[in-house]
Amino acid sequence: MTADPETKLRADARRNRDQIIAAAKEMFAAQGPDVPMEEIARRAGVGVGTLYRRFPDREALIRAVAQHNFALVLEEARAAAREEPSAWQALVRLLRQSRELRLSVQLALVSPLAWTILRNDAKTQEFRDAILDVLDGIVRTAQQDGTLRTDIGTGDVAVLVSLLLRRIPFAPDEDLLLDRALTLILDGLSARQGSPLPGAPTSAFDLMRAKHSRKEAPPGCA
Structure with missing residues (x-):
């Protein structure tokens, strides 16, 4: 059976959010909270637009x-x-x-x-x-x-x-x-x-x- 598209979208959004938080924790610990958002997105494996949709600032x-x-x-x-x-x-x-x-x-x-x-x-x-x-x-x-x-x-x-x-x-x-x-x-x-x-x-x-x-x-x- 194919997963419901809306369910898959929610799962993708949750996975992206978790990846961003994990990357931010790692980079904040290493470089402090002023690390560029673009680098956090890159470490998380998501686009900058995705990061800003989850976290606007x-x-x-x-x-x-x-x-x-x-x-x-x-x-x-x-x-x-x-x-x-x-x-x-x-x-x-x-x-x-x-x-x-x-x-x-x-x-x-x-x-x-x-x-x-x-x-x-x-x-x-x-x-x-x-x-x-x-x-x-x-x-x-x-x-x-x-x-x-x-x-x-x-x-x-x-x-x-x-x-x-x-x-x-x-x-x-x-x-x-x-x-x-x-x-x-x-x-x-x-x-x-x-x-x-x-x-x-x-x-x-x-x-x-x-x-x-x-x-x-x-x-x-x-």
Whole structure:
């Protein structure tokens, strides 16, 4: 049987969109968000006209890339909370898989245009808040289980993640350094007796309140 023409058209449009987003993610990561749109189209294997039909300007493409990244992180966070046998293992899995956020965070840090887009996009903020909500549940459960230190809050964990997502200049092996840093962070988060922390725990609410009251600086992932 021959596929319905309208169904095939929709499938082609979806495939083109996915190819463009994948190419944009790769090129943004390598060259930054100012890479020419024509080069992105070429990398995606589509015509420039097709790219502009899907994304009428650079802002729309940056927004789509960020939303795609945050959606993947939210999906992974929910999967970790649902599938892992303990909250601590869910937290470890989530932190180890958090690098999908790195491109969006780095875009916001190095590009004023990207920072403005991500700050003002309601869907991106919705994804961020949903990720924080899932993380909050994991943190609270791990603390109740006795595996995560109790003198921290979800905001503290989110801030640590945001530090991992920043680019390390001149690193000989960035992935290895990040793996080492993550191992140190997990050791510091465990419920074993450690050094006392100054101040009070930072909650997810503290981060969201600060995010809405301070609009002048890039947000990291928190």
